[in-house]
Amino acid sequence: xxxxxxxxxxxxxxxxxxxxxxxxxxxxxxxxxxxxxxxxxxxxxxxxxxxxxxxxxxxxxxxxxxxxxxxxxxxxxxxxxxxxxxxxxxxxxxxxxxxxxxxxxxxxxxxxxxxxxxxxxxxxxxxxxxxxxxxxxxxxxxxxxxxxxxxxxxxxxxxxxxxxxxxxxxxxxxxxxxxxxxxxxxxxxxxxxxxxxxxxxxxxxxxxxxxxxxxxxxxxxxxxxxxxxxxxxxxxxxxxxxxxxxxxxxxxxxxxxxxxxxxxxxxxxxxxxxxxxxxxxxxxxxxxxxxxxxxxxxxxxxxxxxxxxxxxxxxxxxxxxxxxxxxxxxxxxxxxxxxx
Amino acid sequence: xxxxxxxxxxxxxxxxxxxxxxxxxxxxxxxxxxxxxxxxxxxxxxxxxxxxxxxxxxxxxxxxxxxxxxxxxxxxxxxxxxxxxxxxxxxxxxxxxxxxxxxxxxxxxxxxxxxxxxxxxxxxxxxxxxxxxxxxxxxxxxxxxxxxxxxxxxxxxxxxxxxxxxxxxxxxxxxxxxxxxxxxxxxxxxxxxxxxxxxxxxxxxxxxxxxxxxxxxxxxxxxxxxxxxxxxxxxxxxxxxxxxxxxxxxxxxxxxxxxxxxxxxxxxxxxxxxxxxxxxxxxxxxxxxxxxxxxxxxxxxxxxxxxxxxxxxxxxxxxxxxxxxxxxxxxxxxxxxxxxxxxxxxxxxxxx
Numbered sequence: 001x002x003x004x005x006x007x008x009x010x011x012x013x014x015x016x017x018x019x020x021x022x023x024x025x026x027x028x029x030x031x032x033x034x035x036x037x038x039x040x041x042x043x044x045x046x047x048x049x050x051x052x053x054x055x056x057x058x059x060x061x062x063x064x065x066x067x068x069x070x071x072x073x074x075x076x077x078x079x080x081x082x083x084x085x086x087x088x089x090x091x092x093x094x095x096x097x098x099x100x101x102x103x104x105x106x107x108x109x110x111x112x113x114x115x116x117x118x119x120x121x122x123x124x125x126x127x128x129x130x131x132x133x134x135x136x137x138x139x140x141x142x143x144x145x146x147x148x149x150x151x152x153x154x155x156x157x158x159x160x161x162x163x164x165x166x167x168x169x170x171x172x173x174x175x176x177x178x179x180x181x182x183x184x185x186x187x188x189x190x191x192x193x194x195x196x197x198x199x200x201x202x203x204x205x206x207x208x209x210x211x212x213x214x215x216x217x218x219x220x221x222x223x224x225x226x227x228x229x230x231x232x233x234x235x236x237x238x239x240x241x242x243x244x245x246x247x248x249x250x251x252x253x254x255x256x257x258x259x260x261x262x263x264x265x266x267x268x269x270x271x272x273x274x275x276x277x278x279x280x281x282x283x284x285x286x287x288x289x290x291x292x293x294x295x296x297x298x299x300x301x302x303x304x305x306x307x308x309x310x311x312x313x314x315x316x317x318x319x320x321x322x323x324x325x326x327x328x329x330x331x332x333x334x335x336x337x338x339x340x
Numbered sequence: 341x342x343x344x345x346x347x348x349x350x351x352x353x354x355x356x357x358x359x360x361x362x363x364x365x366x367x368x369x370x371x372x373x374x375x376x377x378x379x380x381x382x383x384x385x386x387x388x389x390x391x392x393x394x395x396x397x398x399x400x401x402x403x404x405x406x407x408x409x410x411x412x413x414x415x416x417x418x419x420x421x422x423x424x425x426x427x428x429x430x431x432x433x434x435x436x437x438x439x440x441x442x443x444x445x446x447x448x449x450x451x452x453x454x455x456x457x458x459x460x461x462x463x464x465x466x467x468x469x470x471x472x473x474x475x476x477x478x479x480x481x482x483x484x485x486x487x488x489x490x491x492x493x494x495x496x497x498x499x500x501x502x503x504x505x506x507x508x509x510x511x512x513x514x515x516x517x518x519x520x521x522x523x524x525x526x527x528x529x530x531x532x533x534x535x536x537x538x539x540x541x542x543x544x545x546x547x548x549x550x551x552x553x554x555x556x557x558x559x560x561x562x563x564x565x566x567x568x569x570x571x572x573x574x575x576x577x578x579x580x581x582x583x584x585x586x587x588x589x590x591x592x593x594x595x596x597x598x599x600x601x602x603x604x605x606x607x608x609x610x611x612x613x614x615x616x617x618x619x620x621x622x623x624x625x626x627x628x629x630x631x632x633x634x635x636x637x638x639x640x641x642x643x644x645x646x647x648x649x650x651x652x653x654x655x656x657x658x659x660x661x662x663x664x665x666x667x668x669x670x671x672x673x674x675x676x677x678x679x680x681x682x683x684x685x686x687x688x689x690x691x692x
Contacts, residue, residue, distance in 0.1 A: 156358045159668040161627070164648050168366050168660075171652050175371040270512045274634065277514055278649050293514050297638065300518040301526050311515040318510035326506070 028255070031331035038327020041320040045118075048317060052114040060096075061105035063112040064285040070094070070103040078305040085303070097309045100295060109287035110309045116276075116288040117269050117317055119199060120206070124268040125261035127207030132214025133250070133257065139215070140222030141245060151219065154212050166205045166271065170280040173201040197286030202272055210268070217260055221253035228252075255332040262325035266318040273314055289314040341683075345676070352672045359668045360661060364403050367652070367660050374449035374655040393449065406446065406661065413442040427455045446658030450650070456662035459647060464666070465542040467636070467643035470562055471628030477567035478624070482574030483617065489575065490582035490613075491605065501575065508572025516565045517638035524561060531560050534640035562639040566632055570624055577620050582613040614685055622678035626671035630663070 032038055051058060073092040079085050092099075097106040139150040173193075193200040225231065226249060234248050273290030275281035282288045289310040296306035375381055375389050390396045394405055413428075416439050420431040428441030445456035482505075489501040525533025537558035538548030548555060585591065586609050594604045631644030644663065651659035683689045 156355055156362075159355050159359050159671055160362075161630070161648070161664065161667040161671075163633075164652075164664055164667065167649060167652050168363075168370065172366065172370045266510060273512065273514060277634065290514070293518075297514070297518045300522055304522050307518050311519070315511045315515050318512070319506060322506045322510050 028328075028331040032327050035327040035330060037323040038331075041323030041327065044316070044320040045324060048114050048320075049118055051111055052118050055112050055115060059105075059108035059111045061108040063104065063109045063287045065104065067099065067103035070099045071101055072099065072303055072306075073103075074098040074303070074305050082304055088302070098303070098305045100292075100306055101299070104285075106292070106306060106309055109292060110289065110313050113287040113289045113292060113310060113313065114317075116197070116199060116282055116286065117272065117314070120202065120268050120272045121265045121317075121321065123203050124206040124210060125265060127203060128210040128214050128264070129257060129261055130211075131207060132211035133218050135211065136215035136218025137222050137245060137250070140219035141226060141241070141249070143223070147219070151216075154215055157212050162209050163271070163274070166209050166275065167278070167280060169205045169208060170201060170275060173204070174280065194283070198281065198283035199286075202275060202281055205275075206268055206271060210264070213264075214257065214260065218253065218257060221256055222249055225249050225252050259325070259329040259332050262321070262328050265321045265325065269314070269318055269321070345680075348676050348679070352669075352676070355672050356665060356668055360407070360665055361403070363661055363664045364399075364406070367655070367657055368399055370652075370655065372655055374657065376655075393447070406658075409444040409446060411443075413440060414444075415439070416441050424453070424455055427457050429457050429460065445662045448656055448659050450654045450656045450659070456658050459644065459659065459662065460666070461542075461545065462540045463642055463644050463647070464631070465540070465546045465548075466536055466538075466641060467631035467645060468546050468629045469538075469548060470536075470559070470566065470635070470641065470643060471625070471630070471632070473559055473563045474567035474570065474628050475621070475625060477563055478570035478574055479621075480571075481567070482571035483578055485571070486575040486578030486617075487582060487605075487610065490579045490586065493583065498579075502579065505572040505575040505579075508568045509576075511569075513565050513569070513632070513634045513638065516568065517561075517635065520561050520565055521638070532558050533561075536641050562635050562641060565639070566628065566635045570628070573620060573624075574617060578613065578617045581616040582609060585609050585613040588612075611685055615682060618678050618681050618685065622674040623671060625674045626667060630667045630670055 032042075070092060072090070073095065074085065074089045075093050075095060075098055076091050078098060079089055079091065095105045095107065097110070100106055100109070135150065135154075139147045189200065226244075231244055231248055234244050239248070272281060272288065273293065276288040276290030277294040279294070281290055284291065292310035293307055293314070296303065296310070300307050373390070373395065374393075375386050381389075387396070394402055397405070414426075415434065416426050417437055418426055418439070419437075420427060420439060420441070424447040426441065427444055429443040429445070430441070432440040434440050443457075445460070448454045448456060448459065485501045485505065489498040489505075492498050521533045524531045535558055537552075537555035538550065541549065543549050591604060591609055594608045595601075599608075631646075631648060633645040633649050635641070636643040636645035644666075647659055648663050650656070651663060
């Protein structure tokens, strides 16, 4: 019976489903490789990932050690680019991009900063996918009153300004978990967050606020797919709700969902940078590009070199993820097939 | 249509109620109160402060008091602007020493002299002007870019337009702002690096009293920094949507009956392709006009944006409630307008 249902579901007259699915992904991958911008973006992301993993090897200095006599020093090339700095800048070629206001190497901090941004780029979409897909597929699959109620919840959450909501949540976490009792659940969470340099609560905050669009998208997709003939066929041969959901509906919509999440990654990275910028993100001295920009933005008139590297890294990383996401969408979105 | 609008307005009231309740619960579950300062305040003084602002009452009572102050109009003998606890957005003089006051959003705990209504009156208009101009810039740049890119798909125009769009999405204001200031404000000295060209009192409560060249010189950089990201989003959405519409059957029909390409695009394709663009504009409007923290911080503008962040770090409860409710109101209202525009853009959409 199981074999029969496989055949019916694929609707390809006897070709096993697994092979068909593989060919879909292989096809998408081939399209992706043909998109030069996406390939460049992908290579950049992979390189950045390697830089983040091997940060202790690559970075010439520690990210937290303060060499106070070297504060605000600049390398010689900076004075050539910004001639107005010649009057007051202290020159030291020990640091490729100079040192910050407490004498930490800016390049090393930017290298370590890639860890935060990339982890956010990896984990936030997973959390959003996890919550959003479960919520949206339940609403879409059962429909009727359940659907109505669940979607009204999403509507109300939509009326919250996302950034405000996340700021409130972060204030809640940072306040509640500041002095936890040893042994309690809050203590476990709090010490885990400490070990991760403050990233755990960023993940929770991002995840809790980012799933709503995902839920809407999933619901819409499920609504359209569940009416398809192959779902009906699976039902006639006796497949249960859970099996239909997991084996028939989700594999058909996962492409669209992944594309959406990839396109949302730059927004997650920007949100983390924003949170760190306003002091609710990672805990100092953990370097994040957002914190580095916040620290150096106020002195941009006197030491423009300090904002340069973190700002460039942030912009280029978002650029790369945007290219990659666009390429993935063009490769996977069936509605855009044949438009190339 | 009329019934539809009324139903949506009722839904708006429901949303505002739920949002206010959730915000209230969430903000009171954040530990610490508005008067827990780093330098400890003596217990008696703190108790007095809490009593003055009813913070010693049980939470449900506090919530009801807040709703009461906002919703129920009051007659007061004190003229407006004298008492912090007795202020309304709407103040009407009834007789010599009697004022009709409605919608009191409460005092700001962080300030001795200002109320949430003062923030709405003085700071919100700046954010509103900045946001509206940014939205206009975003549409003026984004829409033509997206339409051109779609019409000339896979040409140089398409690629350069979309590269610009990706660039726009990829450079957040915290990067773009300092760079713009460094180039145009400091190095070239063309534009004032910070500040805004108008100040209260505002005309009709929202607009600058005088719009001269100086006003726009001040507005140039923040509006551009804020608008360019949204322009990029609009360009991408309008391109994708026009590409889809242009493949529809009725476009082929229009072409087949010999309509000029310009008319096919302007009269048939463009109008329908605007639906996703309008969908994006709704939330964008709410985000832009209620104040954007980073832009206002970087360019030193006294708008609403900073209250979104400082109110939470200060536990300034009435300001938190006020800002969130204002945002929710703008968003739900903008979405209602969006839905009505749908019906105008696409006659197939009907509301009953």
